[in-house]
Amino acid sequence: MMDDNKLLKFALDAGEIMLASGAETHRVQDTMHRILSVSHSTGVEALAMSTFLIVSIPSNKSGSLTLTRGVYNRSVNFEKICSVNDISRAFVSGQITLGQAARRLDEISHTSAYSSMARIVSSGVACGGFTMVLNGSWVDGLAAFVFGLIIGVLLSYSGKTKIPYFFSCLIGGFIAGAGSVLFHKFVPTAGTDMIIIGSIMPMLPGMTMTNSIRDIMEGNFISGTSKMAEALLIAFAIAGGVGFAITALGY
Structure with missing residues (x-):
């Protein structure tokens, strides 16, 4: 069974990279919502604003789980946006596991396109x-x-x-x-x-x-x-x- 906390963190990580790289708000929300939909729970929510993200998912163990994160560093990096999109699609389609997706996302977040x-x-x-x-x-x-x-x-x-x-x-x-x-x-x-x-x-x-x-x-x-x-x-x-x-x- 998938860990809800890890899923929420993965959705936040993906949203943070996209928002910090210059992606539109609705694109960030759509990506996070698709990731959370893998839990097959009804009532998942994903909200992206200019400087913060909110994700929420119903949990049978501890009720509704909600995580927030501030995003203050922003630039323009279309390569990172496309990479996160590819990872999210591969995860949602079942081609890679949550652990594999999280590791690949961590690699993207620590890479710099140009010196x-x-x-x-x-x-x-x-x-x-x-x-x-x-x-x-x-x-x-x-x-x-x-x-x-x-x-x-x-x-x-x-x-x-x-x-x-x-x-x-x-x-x-x-x-x-x-x-x-x-x-x-x-x-x-x-x-x-x-x-x-x-x-x-x-x-x-x-x-x-x-x-x-x-x-x-x-x-x-x-x-x-x-x-x-x-x-x-x-x-x-x-x-x-x-x-x-x-x-x-x-x-």
């Missing part, structure tokens, strides 16, 4: 690339590449030290604004606007905004509105950092 150096370099390449795509010159692209590296280091450091992402975006916006203005003073032909637009790309909350709209369309209004508020606050932080830098340097 810190790869993320930093990718940030620089993305910034320079976006600037070039937006008709910026190669000089603008080079400047955005350098500022993107600096912002990548900032985001990597803030992720390790638990600095609020809102504050990191404020500083990142200031770096983009101040760096572009100073660069323009040394290279008058440089396009300040193109450099700023390219440099802030890694911080823009596009995924958060998209998920908020999808959650609202699915009827998850609390999660949707909270994610939208988060996206707007991040956007305001980036704009505030850029605006303060431009005003302070008298551009």
Whole structure:
């Protein structure tokens, strides 16, 4: 007979990885509910919000069992989302046992798709690339590449030290604004606007905004509105950092 506590923990682990990797709320709820349905009990519940998960299952031994878990670290990792989906489907279909599924899930949770150096370099390449795509010159692209590296280091450091992402975006916006203005003073032909637009790309909350709209369309209004508020606050932080830098340097 399957252990209800282990089943609940497995559902929470799967939901936590998915939510922390950028999955939509309704997708997380559906995955946890499918996992709990293996118990063949009626009345199983799975609830996912922006920062916490709740799962509940009726138990013949000790009544209803309910577990909750907070999820505070979030990023974007589609590979982990797909891996968790594959594991949950294999478990629900009976291809693997609960123990095997839990071990595979633990391996996924402790793996990192990319190293810190790869993320930093990718940030620089993305910034320079976006600037070039937006008709910026190669000089603008080079400047955005350098500022993107600096912002990548900032985001990597803030992720390790638990600095609020809102504050990191404020500083990142200031770096983009101040760096572009100073660069323009040394290279008058440089396009300040193109450099700023390219440099802030890694911080823009596009995924958060998209998920908020999808959650609202699915009827998850609390999660949707909270994610939208988060996206707007991040956007305001980036704009505030850029605006303060431009005003302070008298551009």
